[in-house]
Amino acid sequence: MAHQRSSQRRLSRDSDTEDIVALLAPRLAHFAGVARTEHVTRAAREMNVPQSTLSRALARLEQDLGVDLFARHGRTLSLTPAGHTFLASVERALAEIERAADAVRADADRTTGKVAFGFLHTLGAETVPGLIHAFRADHPRVRFSLVQNYGEAMLERLRAGELDLCLTSPVPDAPDLVGRRLDEQRLRLVVPADHRLAARRRVRLAEAADEPFVTLEPGYGLRRITDAVCEEAGFRPRVAFEGEEAETLRGLVAAGLGVALLPPPAVPRPGVAELTVTAPRAVREIGVAWLAGRTDTPPVAAFKEFLLSRRGRLLP
Template sequence: MPAAVAELSPDAPAVLLAPLLAQFAAVARLEHVTRAAVELGMPQPTLSRAVARLEQELGVALLAREGRTVRLTRAGRIFLAAVERGLSELERGAEAARAEADPTGGRVAFGFLHTMGSEAVPMLLRGFRADHPGVRFQLVQDYTDSMLQRLREGELDLCLVSPRPDGPELTARRLGEQRLRLVVPVDHRLAGRQRVRLREVAEDAFVTLEPGYGLRRITDALCAEAGFTPRISFEGEESETLRGLVAAGLGVAVLPPATVARPDVAELQLSSPGARREIALTWVTGRPLTPPAEAFRAYVLSVRGQLPLHS
């Protein structure tokens, strides 16, 4: 069923102000009416009148004139933030409409965890591009909280995250699961073991990802379950960097399995049943995807059983 279309009266603010918003945004960005008029390809007096009309309609001063330049007032800064959001949403709508006319092309903004970048994501892109060679990708590697925020704001179409997000505003589909390992230096007292309890390293220093990373939340929760708070010596942004710190004897770490085995660390199974992380493909509930993003989502879900997630 198509979305309901709001009814606007002829004197509604959206109707009266819409033609003036891009002009105001240009003046605010350049802080100069004449330069903005040149950029917009319109006479400077016409642009000045347009901004003055906008201020009159709103009943507030948006710009303070200082000679040939202008600056935003406090009200102007508040209004500009709303204008930029509205123009950005309009641009996304125009992009979606253009993509609808050419479903074999377009762009997909795709975010994923750093640990997915060596195997899983290249496999997905290679397989999808075999049948959709005209589709372009904007690839974003980031931590879970940041990607979910960018997803909500419309910067990303889809993302691979862990743990699986909660809340009705996001839809997540499970792709697979990774068992987590305790990574220790090869000369560590537990290095010869195959399976350990996390409590056995309660007195060791830990190297972890920074707060905001899904794996950091899982690590903290596992340690809390084991009855201790980890003593963190280093925080990083990427799992392989943490493995290097472990190899240097700077601590132990809870990490997903390495893509390539390293001789300078030992990776031990953890006895806790919660020592795992679920990988989920996520998008905004109810927000239409462009045809290429829709096709990529369908492809990822169709091959999820083939992904190298080291389950």
């Protein structure tokens, strides 16, 4: 019966890899410690574990693998050829685990840790560099991993655990996310410099109802806002081009391809006129989002608190 139980625990060659890892991983450090000292008592003392625990771990490891890793010589041990082969891989695996542990501890360090931060393309020229510069005045050694993308893509990366925080628009309303409004940005009707409306400073959006529009692709927050504001103004925009980046649209407006509803540029662009939209109200909310229920590391908590403290004055 004992032999049968032992055989049942033994791993077959076609065992699932995840099962093998789950079974063997807790015993690898014990094996490496005994292999280093070639003595169970000495290894148990160095590793601060009971000798009986260590002996049982080695016996089970050999049973699970179905091979002898050690040759016993009284109180001392020596590695078998199979043990030497196994040890080389175990030492590499343990070293990799140690490096991974060091990396995640470093990322969570209060003063030198890392924040994985996403933001919209339109916030990359001025807003985000200014925020990071201001934050690092008090946290000079905190590191940032930055991702620039459109809103929905960043929210998916939040859900996947690839980002800690992101600046996005519109502010998400989903049960698995937390969103906080930080500021709002007035959108402008951008027209070519020689356009019939270019000499105006203000315009009702309905006055552009017959114009071709250049817009971002469906799925972008700014595209949804453009469609909604145009609908409120009483028309559906006639789309001449769909792009992925606001400044590209601004260039296409300058080339006469159409008009666009866009946030202010970081630097004024020649060839276009930017008009204040008086009706309907054309704004986009900018907010910060994070995954609900996740515990923040100290650097992430500090940066989140900093962003929330900038409510109403996030944008330059």
